Amino acid sequence: MPDFDDFDDRTLSLGLVRVSEAAAIACYPLIGRGNEKAADQAAVDAMRRELNLMDIAGTVVIGEGERDEAPMLFIGEKVGSGTGPAVDIALDPLEGTTLTAKDMANALAVIAMGPRGSMLHAPDVYMDKLAIGPGYAPDTVTLDMTPQDRVAALADAKGCMPADITVCILERPRHEDMIQAVRTTGAAIRLITDGDVAGVMHCADTGRTGIDMYMGAGGAPEGVLAAAALKCMGGQIMGRLLFRNDDERRRAEKAGITDFDRIYRRDDMVTDHVIFAATGVTDGSLLSGIRRDGDFVCAETVLMRSRTGAIRHMRYRCPRS
Secondary structure, three states, rough: OOOOOOOOHHHHHHHHHHHHHHHHHHHEEEEEEEEHHHHHHHHHHHHHHHHOOOOOOEEEEEEEOOOOHHHOOOOOEEEOOOOEEEEEEEEEEEEEEEHOOOOOOOOEEEEEEOOOOOOOOOOOEEEEEEEOOOOOOOOOOOOOOOHHHHHHHHHHHHOOOOOEEEEEEEHHHHHHHHHHHHHHHOOOEEEEEEEOOHHHHHHOOOOHHHOEEEEEEEEEEHHHHHHHHHHOOOEEEEEEEEOOOOHHHHHHOOOOOOOOOEEEEEHEEEEOOOOEEEEOOOOOOOOOOOEEEEOOEEEEEEEEEOOOOEEEEEEEEOOOO
């Protein structure tokens, strides 16, 4: 078991805000410019610089790829000053590269931090995901249910009609059958083009976003980031790894995965206390995007701590460089 005694989440949390802010602000000149790679690289470089200013012995366990894909923040990369607590870090410097390049809603800079050994080292494969917000009994919905049964079960638990449920689904050809199945229930669907961490987070703030449930296949690393967010916000997420070939199975084995059929729940993916920060890059239903105010650049960040359940929305303004 990891030693959580030296993980001072209260002290570390403001540093984490600076990390996500720096990544988001670095993207500002590239919003709407059509260059996904340049925006992603700007976010990565800024996030790495800020992480290396923190007094932590950090290891990236959820990142942008393997070591040979540097200069991205790769899985296994060591960050921080090397002094201070040993921590696991899950990050997506720019969740929504296409959203940023096209100036579409809900692009975020996202990072989570927990004690060493507290996060699932998810391989870079797909994960079948299902998430709902807080206040429901365990297994209200499950991955083994059909999409229709999930909608019916959630509506029953919520005390409403299926037509009053809204489901968030990533718009991909692989989800066409799922989308049609959900539509037969009368439920509404909000299709998103990218950003399934934000999609899952929407479920935990239904009153603000109007989203009741998230379902569909997306990246497994993003599943761990989403679990970290729900660890703080409340709610349920479950995921099952999906493998398209033997190479992906070998990748999972390398990450320590032995049960290829296991269903991971929120507390399996993030086993203890975590801090989570997300800064808006483009305007969205969760956060305002980076904007210019005269000679200043402004950012909005949500900072969350699972230990206390505290959720802070923070606004930052700095002179344009």
